[in-house]
Amino acid sequence: MSGSRCTRRALAGALGFAVVVGGSGCSDDAARAPGGAQPGAGGAGGRGGEEQEPSPAPAYTITAFEEVRITSDASQPNFQQANADIDLRDGPFASVRLVVELESTCYPFETWEDNPPPEGQSWPADCDAFDRNFELSLDDPVDPAVDPPGIELVRAITPFGGPLRLEVDITDVANGLPAGQHRLRVVIPTWSDGSGQVSGSNGGWNVSAVVEAVPGPAPRKVLAVVPLFNGSQTTAGGPGPLAVEVPEGTVSSRVEYRITGHGGGESGSGCIGPAEEFCRRIHTLFVDGSELARIRPWRTDCAALCTIAHYGPEDGGFDYCLENPCGAIESVRAPRANWCPGSESPPFTWDADALRVPGQHTLAWEISTVAEGGVWRVSATYFAFGG
Numbered sequence: 001m002s003g004s005r006c007t008r009r010a011l012a013g014a015l016g017f018a019v020v021v022g023g024s025g026c027s028d029d030a031a032r033a034p035g036g037a038q039p040g041a042g043g044a045g046g047r048g049g050e051e052q053e054p055s056p057a058p059a060y061t062i063t064a065f066e067e068v069r070i071t072s073d074a075s076q077p078n079f080q081q082a083n084a085d086i087d088l089r090d091g092p093f094a095s096v097r098l099v100v101e102l103e104s105t106c107y108p109f110e111t112w113e114d115n116p117p118p119e120g121q122s123w124p125a126d127c128d129a130f131d132r133n134f135e136l137s138l139d140d141p142v143d144p145a146v147d148p149p150g151i152e153l154v155r156a157i158t159p160f161g162g163p164l165r166l167e168v169d170i171t172d173v174a175n176g177l178p179a180g181q182h183r184l185r186v187v188i189p190t191w192s193d194g195s196g197q198v199s200g201s202n203g204g205w206n207v208s209a210v211v212e213a214v215p216g217p218a219p220r221k222v223l224a225v226v227p228l229f230n231g232s233q234t235t236a237g238g239p240g241p242l243a244v245e246v247p248e249g250t251v252s253s254r255v256e257y258r259i260t261g262h263g264g265g266e267s268g269s270g271c272i273g274p275a276e277e278f279c280r281r282i283h284t285l286f287v288d289g290s291e292l293a294r295i296r297p298w299r300t301d302c303a304a305l306c307t308i309a310h311y312g313p314e315d316g317g318f319d320y321c322l323e324n325p326c327g328a329i330e331s332v333r334a335p336r337a338n339w340c341p342g343s344e345s346p347p348f349t350w351d352a353d354a355l356r357v358p359g360q361h362t363l364a365w366e367i368s369t370v371a372e373g374g375v376w377r378v379s380a381t382y383f384a385f386g387g
Contacts, residue, residue, distance in 0.1 A: 002374065011359070026062055031139045036289075053147065056215040057090035062172040064209045065182050067103070071204040072192040074306060081187045086211055088174050094216030096174040098153060099167050099360045100136065100186075102130065103206040106161030109311050121196025128190045128203030129161040129326040131341035133377065135187045136209070137230060138173065149186065152379040155258045158188060158205065159305075159329030159342030166376055170211075173381055175218045176225030185207070221386035223247045227364060230379040231273035236370050241289075242361035244353055244382050253355040255363065258346035259283060259297050261337025265373030276374030277339055285365045287354045292363075297338030305342050337376075347381075 058231055064084040088096075103335040105115060106127035115124045123129055131284045136154040141147030152167050186207050193199040228242045246253070265275035272278045306321035306329060323342045324332040332341055352360055367376060 005078060005304055012378040027028055046377060053114050056094070056217075059212070060090075060214070062086045062211040064211060065186065065207050066151045067206050067208055068186075069204055069320070070186065070188045070208055072190040073204075080189050082207065083168060083183055083185050084209075085087050085181055086184050087150070087176065087180065088211075088213065089311055090181060090213075090215040091175060091179055092215070092218040093171055094215040094219065095169070095175050095212075096171045097167055097212045098136065098170050099210050100154065102134065102158060102164040103208075104159070104161050104163060105204075105206070107142070107163070107202075111204065112311070117196060118201065119226075121201060123193075123196055123197075123200045123247075124287045125196065125200045125202045126204060127161060127200035127326075128192075128197040128205060130158075130189050130191075131324070131327065132158045132205075133189055133260075134158045134164070135377075135381075136178075137185050137187075139141075139182050140185050140230075141366070149227045149379070151225065151227045152230050152256075152258055154344060155260060155339075155347075155377070155379070156344040157339045160324040161327045162340055162342065163273045164324060168344070171218070172220060172222050173225055173325050174213070175220070175223035176383065184211075185259070192284070221291075222252055222383065224382070224384040225383075227380040228380040231377075233367065233376045233378050234370055234374070236367050238378070240257040241364045242380070243285075244355060244363050246358050246361060247384050248358045249385045249386045250356050250358060250384040252385045253351050254385070255282075255285075255292075255352060255355065255367070256379075256381045257285065258344050258345065258347045258377075258379045260339040260377050261297070261374065262377065263269045263374035265371040268371055270369075271371070273334070274374075275371035276376060277336070279337055279371065279374065281337070281376075282368040283365055284368075285350075285363070287352045287363055288361050289364075290354070292352055293348070293350055296307070297348070298335060298374045299338055299340050299345075300335045301342035302335060318347075334343055352381075362374075 064086055068082045105124055106129050117123050118125055134156040136151035137152045140150030152168055160172045188205050190204050192201055192203045194201055210305055224247050229239055261276035261279055263276050267273055270280045280296055280298045282296055305323040308319050309322040310319050311317050319331045321329055
């Protein structure tokens with residue numbers, strides 16, 4: 001679970017009050033050039049019999065998820081995650097975008113009239129009012145002990161009980177993978193409150209996702225896409241030096257490093273609240289044992305995700321954050337360990353000189369400290385580009 005609890009009893013009470021108050025075909029000739037010349041026979045605009053490059057295939061859209069329910073019930077399908085096979089065909093690609101729509105049954109609040117909280121509870125049963133990790137990845141391992149990690153495409157956090165739309169460019173990933181079938185995974189570690197007091201007693205989220213692919217000349221020559229790590233880190237030391245094989249012909253590289261801090265550990269030095277969610281830590285990355293970068297992942301723009309709105313009559317009701325409708329205003333606005341409720345956390349990226357040199361290399365990182373009970377979600381991916 002990410003984030004702090006909402007002031008939920010006051011919200012439920014105000015909502016209860018508000019509900020009471022509101023109570024043609026073509027012939028062969030169509031294929032001929034003007035004047036009857038055959039295409040490619042050296043007419044106007046022709047190439048005089050030269051072999052022409054084939055035209056790219058038409059653009060297409062893959063519907064991976066359509067209002068798929070991610071549930072907090074461990075006995076049900078899609079418990080905390082869902083998977084879908086997608087066919088990346090007709091490459092290379094000029095553009096590939098992943099478009100994701102997240103919906104919550106907590107909001108709009110007017111829907112509570114038709115979906116009220118069960119008796120004695122404060123939230124609709126299917127509402128997850130908290131902010132949760134929201135992650136999408138490709139080709140996750142069947143056996144993590146022996147298979148390579150999945151390629152993380154999106155690291156985001158759900159809003160407090162509200163909707164979210166994300167559009168992410170995955171062109172380089174698509175151009176670096178083998179053509180054909182791949183598996184897309186979405187993860188939301190949603191949980192329920194059995195008593196229905198701080199969140200719904202059977203909460204979850206609805207997810208839709210499409211892949212918009214435009215075949216054509218690739219903007220960059222992608223030689224390799226290598227997932228190095230995708231998991232959780234609870235100690236200062238990282239997973240150890242990770243092997244990176246740089247292919248021949250590499251002229252530039254990109255390391256993508258995604259990190260967000262979470263947990264409810266005891267607050268200490270460098271923290272303004274529970275660790276590691278509210279802690280400022282130094283992350284140091286190394287290539288071949290030499291320091292690549294030193295960063296302090298910390299978001300201070302969370303207040304931008306709290307546009308004040310009002311629900312209910314002017315002389316009653318309550319104020320809330322439009323982008324995070326179920327979150328306490330002060331919690332939504334608080335800075336955090338590289339994330340804000342209701343937004344994506346883009347990767348840190350570097351083009352390391354050493355990772356342009358063909359052959360074996362290593363990537364490693366460490367965190368200045370990690371408090372007991374705290375955790376960092378970390379992924380690292382290496383891209384190699386040719387000339």
